[in-house]
Each structure stands twice: as C-alpha cells, then as structure tokens.
Amino acid sequence: MQGRVVITKTSPTNSVATFEDSVPVNVMTPPGASCTPSTQTVATGQSVTVIGSPSGEAPVSCSYAGGGTPATSASCSPFTTTYNTTGTKTITFTVNAANGPASCQSTVNVVATVPPDATLYTAIGTTTPYTRSLSGDDPINNVDASLAANILSGCGSSADANINKCSVRYRLDCTRNGTWEGDFTYSNVSNEPKGYLFDNTCSYSGAGTYYLRGQITVTKNSDPTAVKVVTEDIPIFVVDPNDPNNNASASCDPSSISIQTNQQVTIDGNVGGNGPTCSWSGGGTPATSNSCSPFQTTFTSSAGSPRTITLNVTAANGSTAQCTANVTVTDPPPVDIFPLDAVRNGQGTITSDIPGINCGGTCRGNYDEGTTVVLTAMPADGWSFIEWEWDDTPPGCSSVLNNTCTVEVNGPREVTAKFRPNTLYEEF
Known part of the structure; x- marks a missing residue:
C-alpha cells in the first residue's frame, strides 16, 4: 500500500528542513488462530479431531500438541488423536508466521467407557495378573497340550508320543507398544500342563482403557520353520478406586407401583459406576436376575x-449401591358371568366355538362378561336350517353369516335356530 512519509531534519544552526513524499509501506496483519470445536467430549479409545484455522499472514508453519496418540503434528491440516485415559485434555494449535506466532486451545473431556469384553482391573500403579482367554476356551495362563496339538498339526496330544516334538512360547505386551513384558518358552509341550502365569507383569499409571496383546507360538522342535502363531488383542479397563465417578450408583424407577396379579412389572435401575455388576431379587417370576438391564417380573x-424388588450394584472399584421398588399387587375385580341360551326350533344341533354349548345336550353356557361366542346351527338329516331369531331386548346375534351367529355376552342372551323338514305334508 502507499503511505505518506514526513522527514524532518535539523541543522547544527537550528535551521529546520522538512521533506514529504509518498513511498510504499508494507503493513503486516497480526497472525491469528482459532480451534474448532473449542470443547468436546469423547470416550476413551475414541478418536477426536480438532480443526485449527490460521488467519493473518500466510503461516510459515503449523503444529499441534495434545498428548494423545499421536501426541503431536507438524501439519496445518486437522489433527486427529486418541486418548486411552480419562480426564480433561488440552490440544494446542500453534501458527508461526513471518511476523510472529499465534495459538488456540481446544478442551477435550475424555470419559470412561468399558468395552463389552473388557477385563476389569481395580488397581492403578500396581501390578495385576493377566488371565484373559486367548484362543478357544483356554486362557494364555492355562494353554495345555491339547491346544498346542490343535493349533499346529503334528505336535500330538497328551496321550501321544509326539507330544514332545513341539515347543511353546508365551508372550505378553501390556500396552501393544511392541515391547514384550512377559516372555517364556517351554522346550516341549508336555512340560507345561498348566501353561505360564504372567503374574505381576503389567502395571498402569492411569485409569482408562488399555489393550493387551497376548501371543502363543508353537514350533516343531525338528523343524524350526514349522510355526503356528496365535495372537489376540484384549481390551482391559483400569479403574481408579479413589475416583468417585467410578463408584456404583442405583436408582429404581419407579420406586413405587401398583399392578394386578399376572400383570408384568418393569423396574429400571438407572445403574451407574464403572464396570458394574448387578443382581435383582423380588420373588416374582422370574425371581432374580444378574443383568443390569431393567428387571421384568x-x-x-x-x-x-x-x-x-431390590437391586444391588457393585462397581469395579468395589463400591456398592442399592435401590428398592415397592410393588403393590392386587387381585383383579371379579368378572360378572352371564348365561347364553341356545334354543332349537325344529331338529338340528347348535354348538359354540368355545366350550359351553352343545345343544341338544347342553343348551345353556355361562360366560364371562365381554366374551364373544360364535354359534353354529347344523340341521338334522331331512331338515334344513332357516334362520336365527332373537328378541330385540336384550339383543341376540350381533352378526349373522349363513348358519353362524356371533353373540357378545354383555348380559343374559337367548337366540333361536329355526329348522324345517325338507318335505312338507299337508293335512286334510
């Protein structure tokens, strides 16, 4: 841009000369940075993305720092990272321009989540045995000869002389970082009937979700190139026993309810805490449940x-909680019973679709109020069905279809089925 410049010069004799002219002036805009979003909440193990937007002069470089995985980035593009521990994290985006730096911060609230197949640990900063299943039904601490035989053909079984032809190696990587904290090899399978226990191997300094990597390697002793490897990554959840957010909680909803006998009732426990286990009891059908889902009985x-109905909750850190719901159970009000009379005019039978009427034997049925009964008229040999008849008060058939009559039993009812002979004789 163009700007006006005024130059004033004073001589030794105090005479002053002033010069003014227009010269190009380069005015640089101060750098700026904005982070989007400014705050967000994610679960442990879930990726989070922050978009850093530079402003002002074109940046010379950009960088992100957040402490997750990955911890940093030297790009101006959006930054994606993952946190495996809970807490409040800060991601800082820094812009370096020719006329200085600028930065912004985004706050990430990382909350706990327990993978559905996670093994729960309650200690932080202390060692804990690893007993997670690896391959089939056998844990890595108890891989027997039959498993070795199954995963590598030719190793034999415990009753086979070939059992000594293979070696087995157990390895454990506590955080999947490529370092095997646990590593042990049996020279032949028959020497390890109970596998190898990695006791006091893994230690974690913070609460959250971690991933173990367990590995079994079976090798033929006669042929080192014949190798079978089984690897499994297992999530575990480390709980801080001193964090009140991990404590068990329970609130039964509804806390009081009235129902009738044989009516199902549902109580929601609103369970809280990390890694909770639950037990319901109530004496109904079913009487108990070990699920944290709402209880139905x-x-x-x-x-x-x-x-x-009582719910007991135990969190992974050992804290407990309980709630109860009072259920008032009453018998349903008695139902009125009304008669339905079926009358034959002529020769034939009348039957009902539900037990009660089989006329000519039983021509009266007693039914609960509100019952719907369908009557069917069948003429005797040599006779034909003509029609249904009933008084208007009380009503009889609510609907008629051919030789059937539908009756709504809301009070005493009576209907007549009329039959006539197929041959009529006149009397003289």
Whole structure:
C-alpha cells in the first residue's frame, strides 16, 4: 500500500528542513488462530479431531500438541488423536508466521467407557495378573497340550508320543507398544500342563482403557520353520478406586407401583459406576436376575403385598449401591358371568366355538362378561336350517353369516335356530 512519509531534519544552526513524499509501506496483519470445536467430549479409545484455522499472514508453519496418540503434528491440516485415559485434555494449535506466532486451545473431556469384553482391573500403579482367554476356551495362563496339538498339526496330544516334538512360547505386551513384558518358552509341550502365569507383569499409571496383546507360538522342535502363531488383542479397563465417578450408583424407577396379579412389572435401575455388576431379587417370576438391564417380573398372587424388588450394584472399584421398588399387587375385580341360551326350533344341533354349548345336550353356557361366542346351527338329516331369531331386548346375534351367529355376552342372551323338514305334508 502507499503511505505518506514526513522527514524532518535539523541543522547544527537550528535551521529546520522538512521533506514529504509518498513511498510504499508494507503493513503486516497480526497472525491469528482459532480451534474448532473449542470443547468436546469423547470416550476413551475414541478418536477426536480438532480443526485449527490460521488467519493473518500466510503461516510459515503449523503444529499441534495434545498428548494423545499421536501426541503431536507438524501439519496445518486437522489433527486427529486418541486418548486411552480419562480426564480433561488440552490440544494446542500453534501458527508461526513471518511476523510472529499465534495459538488456540481446544478442551477435550475424555470419559470412561468399558468395552463389552473388557477385563476389569481395580488397581492403578500396581501390578495385576493377566488371565484373559486367548484362543478357544483356554486362557494364555492355562494353554495345555491339547491346544498346542490343535493349533499346529503334528505336535500330538497328551496321550501321544509326539507330544514332545513341539515347543511353546508365551508372550505378553501390556500396552501393544511392541515391547514384550512377559516372555517364556517351554522346550516341549508336555512340560507345561498348566501353561505360564504372567503374574505381576503389567502395571498402569492411569485409569482408562488399555489393550493387551497376548501371543502363543508353537514350533516343531525338528523343524524350526514349522510355526503356528496365535495372537489376540484384549481390551482391559483400569479403574481408579479413589475416583468417585467410578463408584456404583442405583436408582429404581419407579420406586413405587401398583399392578394386578399376572400383570408384568418393569423396574429400571438407572445403574451407574464403572464396570458394574448387578443382581435383582423380588420373588416374582422370574425371581432374580444378574443383568443390569431393567428387571421384568410377574406376581401370580397378591399374598404378601406390597412386594419389594431390590437391586444391588457393585462397581469395579468395589463400591456398592442399592435401590428398592415397592410393588403393590392386587387381585383383579371379579368378572360378572352371564348365561347364553341356545334354543332349537325344529331338529338340528347348535354348538359354540368355545366350550359351553352343545345343544341338544347342553343348551345353556355361562360366560364371562365381554366374551364373544360364535354359534353354529347344523340341521338334522331331512331338515334344513332357516334362520336365527332373537328378541330385540336384550339383543341376540350381533352378526349373522349363513348358519353362524356371533353373540357378545354383555348380559343374559337367548337366540333361536329355526329348522324345517325338507318335505312338507299337508293335512286334510
């Protein structure tokens, strides 16, 4: 841009001369940086992305720093990282321009999440044995000869002379960082009937989700190139026993409810805490449950009402919580019973679709109020069905289809089926 420059010069004799002219002036905009989003919440093991946007003069370089995995980046592009421990994290985006630096920060709240197949640990900064299953039903601490035979053909079984032809190696990487903290080899399979226990091997300094890598290598002693390797990555969840957010909690909803016998009731426990285990009890059908999901049960009797449904919760750090729900169980009100009379006019039979009427034997059925009964009229040999008849008050058939009559039993009912002979004789 163009700018006006004024130059003033004073001589030794105090005479002053002033010069003014227009000269190019380069004005640089101060650098800036903005982070989007400014705050967000993710779970452990879940990736988080921050977009750093530079402003002002074109940046010479950009960098991110956040302490996750990866911890840093030297790019101006969006930064994606992952945290395996809970807590409040800060990602800093820095812009370096020709006229100086600028930076912004994004706050990441990392909350705990327990993988569905995670093994729970309650200690931080202390060692804990590793007993997670690896391949089939056998844990890495208890891989026997039959498993070795299964994963590498020719190793034999415990009852086979070939059992001594293979060696087995156990390795454990506590954080999947490529370092095997546990490493042990048996020279032949028959010497390790109970495998190898990696006791006091893994130690973690913070709460959150970690991943172990367990590996079994079986090798033929006569042929080192004949190798079978089984590897499994296992999530574990480390719980801080001193963090109150990990403590168990429970709140039964509803806390009080009234139902009738044989009516299902559902109670939600609103379970909290890390790695909770739950047990419900209530005496209904079913009487108990070991799930943290809402509990559903049915009471077949009102005896002992009100009933108490109890939920006990234990978190991974050993804390416990309990809630109860009172269930008032009542018997349903008695149902009125009304008669339905089926009358034959002529020769034939009347039957009902539900037990009660088989006329000519039983021509009256007693039914609960609100029951729907379908009657069917069948003429005797030499007779034909003509029609259904009933008084308007009370009503009889609510609908008629051919030789069937549908009756809504909401009070005493009576209907007549009329039959006539197929041959009529006149009397003189």
